[in-house]
Amino acid sequence: MRFLIIIPAHNEEENLPFTLDSLQQQSFKDFKTVVVNDGSTDRTQEVIRKYTENDSRFETVELQKSDHQPGSKVVNAFKNGLKTQNSDEFDVICKFDADIILPANYLETVEYAFKNNPEYGLVGGLLYVEKEESWVYEGNSNKHHVRGPVKAYRKECFIQIGGLRETLGWDNIDSILLENLGWKEVVFHELHVKLIKVKGADYTIRPADYYGRYFYFLGLNRFLAYIASSKEAAKSRSVSFFFKIIKAYEACKTARLELKISKEEQKAINDKRWKILKKKWLKI
Incomplete structure (x- = not known):
């Protein structure tokens, strides 16, 4: 199976290298990554260039600055990255965040799960955050829900649910719709993904x-x-x-x-x- 990974990034010069390095270190190699630079004002573009110039699996899309609103901004960036690719060339579509560190077997585990379980539509791992010099389970959602930073969709499922919606709540809407269509959402508890930045820290909404x-x-x-x-x-x-x-x-x-x-x-x-x-x- 071949993976298409879309990563929206806004002012992630400090975090993005960890994410992209963890992708390069994956045991599963057949993927393409599109980093969408969403109006960054820091050195995010320079960070991305280091990977696109040295690894053909990495590409980038440049967007102008947009308002940072929960949900709609990140999905808009994701869609801009997605439309630059021919989805017929891929079997799995991933939406990852720019501030995560994936275990080396992440993509391999996802690929094995999709190949051997045709009913799986959405899979992912668990998010862990650093607390008092150790990594602990984030706990912002139940352990049966794939969180927004680590979404991996079977392409057929992704198409059937109509893709991602540019709205607050998109990462819950997808799981409800795919289950309603007969697909399964599965979380692999053994896949610990490190989340570098606290979610919601940039939101201005109360x-x-x-x-x-x-x-x-x-x-x-x-x-x-x-x-x-x-x-x-x-x-x-x-x-x-x-x-x-x-x-x-x-x-x-x-x-x-x-x-x-x-x-x-x-x-x-x-x-x-x-x-x-x-x-x-x-x-x-």
Whole structure:
């Protein structure tokens, strides 16, 4: 199988070398990497050039500066990299971040999984962050969900779900849609990927606004959005946080902001969330 790896990068001169070095050190060699330089103002372009000039498996795309908004910016950069390639030449499409360090057997493990499990549509490892001079599990999501920085899609699955959506929540929308189409999402717990930078550190959006917008763009109906908001408020032990999230969610609904999912996809997402809710809380 042949891999196409797209890496959006914005001001990653310090982190990107670790990511690209870890790709060069992979035991599996049949891949092409496209690094999308998304309006960087540091030395990111110079870092990329060191790899593109010495390794034919590395290419780059230059974009002008865009607003740093959660979800839409990174997916837009990904799509700009993807459209420069002929997808017919590849079997696996990966969206990786520019601040990760992959274990040497990462691509080999992914390739073996796809070859031997035709029902697998999305696979990946677990993210680990550095804490007190040791690497610990990030813990921002459950261990059965492939996180945004390490996505590897079987091409047929990627095409069927309509690719990635330029919206907040894209990395949850994909997993729900592919499962609805009969594909499986699988996380390999033995694949520990080091995440160098804390996610969300560059976002200017406030936490409450983030969650309110996230629940809206995920397509959640009002009932499920309120349930999800109460869970986040409970984690923060703040009643006011709940109302701030709801305010942001309702503001999006009032403005009728465009969703990047169809009515059918929205229904599938709500059905999935309702199913999880009944199983977890109502024991149905």
